[in-house]
Amino acid sequence: MNVNGMDFKELLKEKGCKLTTQRRAVLDVLNEHSGEHLSTEEIYGYVKEKCPEIGLATVYRTVQLFEEIKIIDKLNFDDGCSRYELSSNEEDHHHHHLICEVCNKVMEVEEDLLEGLEEQIENKYNFKITNHKVKFYGICSKCMES
Amino acid sequence: MNVNGMDFKELLKEKGCKLTTQRRAVLDVLNEHSGEHLSTEEIYGYVKEKCPEIGLATVYRTVQLFEEIKIIDKLNFDDGCSRYELSSNEEDHHHHHLICEVCNKVMEVEEDLLEGLEEQIENKYNFKITNHKVKFYGICSKCMES
DNA sequence: AACTTTGATGATATTGGATATCAATTGACA
DNA sequence: TGTCAATTGATATCCAATATCATCAAAGTT
Ligand SMILES: [Mn+2]
Ligand SMILES: [Mn+2]
Ligand SMILES: [Zn+2]
Ligand SMILES: [Zn+2]
Numbered sequence: 348m349n350v351n352g353m354d355f356k357e358l359l360k361e362k363g364c365k366l367t368t369q370r371r372a373v374l375d376v377l378n379e380h381s382g383e384h385l386s387t388e389e390i391y392g393y394v395k396e397k398c399p400e401i402g403l404a405t406v407y408r409t410v411q412l413f414e415e416i417k418i419i420d421k422l423n424f425d426d427g428c429s430r431y432e433l434s435s436n437e438e439d440h441h442h443h444h445l446i447c448e449v450c451n452k453v454m455e456v457e458e459d460l461l462e463g464l465e466e467q468i469e470n471k472y473n474f475k476i477t478n479h480k481v482k483f484y485g486i487c488s489k490c491m492e493s
Numbered sequence: 494m495n496v497n498g499m500d501f502k503e504l505l506k507e508k509g510c511k512l513t514t515q516r517r518a519v520l521d522v523l524n525e526h527s528g529e530h531l532s533t534e535e536i537y538g539y540v541k542e543k544c545p546e547i548g549l550a551t552v553y554r555t556v557q558l559f560e561e562i563k564i565i566d567k568l569n570f571d572d573g574c575s576r577y578e579l580s581s582n583e584e585d586h587h588h589h590h591l592i593c594e595v596c597n598k599v600m601e602v603e604e605d606l607l608e609g610l611e612e613q614i615e616n617k618y619n620f621k622i623t624n625h626k627v628k629f630y631g632i633c634s635k636c637m638e639s
Numbered sequence: 640a641a642c643t644t645t646g647a648t649g650a651t652a653t654t655g656g657a658t659a660t661c662a663a664t665t666g667a668c669a
Numbered sequence: 670t671g672t673c674a675a676t677t678g679a680t681a682t683c684c685a686a687t688a689t690c691a692t693c694a695a696a697g698t699t
Contacts, residue, residue: 365645365696366695366696367694386570387687400648401648402648404651404686405647407686407687408647408687421571423569423571424667425569428684429686460610464607464610467686468629473634474591474593475632475637476630476631481626483624484623484624485620486514487620488618491621510676511665511666513665514665514666515676516676532657547678548677549679550677551677553658554676556654573686574655574657575657
């Protein structure tokens with residue numbers, strides 16, 4: 348079992364954490380739903396199918412841990428809960444999100460495209476950038492037609 | 494009383510809303526604390542000084558309304574509450590935030606610097622961008638030294 | 640393989656930011 | 670000044686997220 352090329356159990360061990368059935372199951376669910384942005388309750392719903400005894404509190408604790416070991420990203424779409432997705436394989440920089448203000452669909456911009464801008468900011472503000480979260484709001488092509 | 498060159502009362506009227514003492518007081522507080530990112534509770538604390546009878550619920554309703562008429566922006570710094578700031582005078586595009594992961598200080602990047610990137614994305618994804626929210630995480634100059 | 644340690648879990652109570660409710664109030668317009 | 674819908678303050682309520690705690694189970698240790 349590995350995440351982004353790294354051994355899952357080893358990642359946990361570095362934090363003094365154990366590899367449990369529940370953590371494995373949550374990671375499975377996240378893998379099976381890549382491309383989606385799942386809330387804790389949604390993860391709970393999916394993970395219960397294969398691990399019915401799991402408690403909601405454990406899912407909350409698990410996503411918190413997964414964020415700490417940087418294998419998932421927490422997202423905020425202002426819908427009343429935090430959402431999560433597996434961190435992108437290569438970079439530690441997150442991809443961007445396009446949010447349609449008409450139909451609320453969320454699309455992804457896989458390219459980073461911020462290297463140049465980040466370099467400008469690092470120089471001008473003397474601030475070492477390690478990551479970013481970028482959301483673009485607007486109107487998607489479907490909603491533009493109609 | 495005007496905001497970003499527009500008449501405050503007129504802005505409210507367009508939404509069928511009235512200009513009240515409380516709304517005036519909240520706007521005053523936001524103006525007196527420009528550059529800060531106030532939570533609703535913090536706004537409530539400040540506004541009570543000049544308007545002691547105001548209720549917390551009214552502040553919640555007011556920031557919600559102010560966001561709808563686009564005179565303030567809602568910010569999320571993952572600290573358990575929403576924070577607000579007056580929208581920038583000129584553009585309807587928000588400025589960016591630099592967040593130091595060591596001391597948690599939040600700095601501002603007044604320049605937009607995203608026009609080129611947005612044009613690229615609009616063309617490639619056929620998505621009409623009207624706004625963005627951008628956060629850069631990293632280490633500030635103070636924390637870099639020590 | 641049984642033992643031991645210590646982190647993890649499930650159930651549940653609790654927190655706290657935000658919203659809903661509702662009677663009383665007040666701003667806007669005539 | 671009177672009318673009326675919007676607004677307010679107080680407070681109940683909601684609900685995502687966290688805290689608590691007895692029980693359980695990884696992962697070494699013998
Ligand atoms: Mn995504
Ligand atoms: Mn700001
Ligand atoms: Zn759309
Ligand atoms: Zn710092």
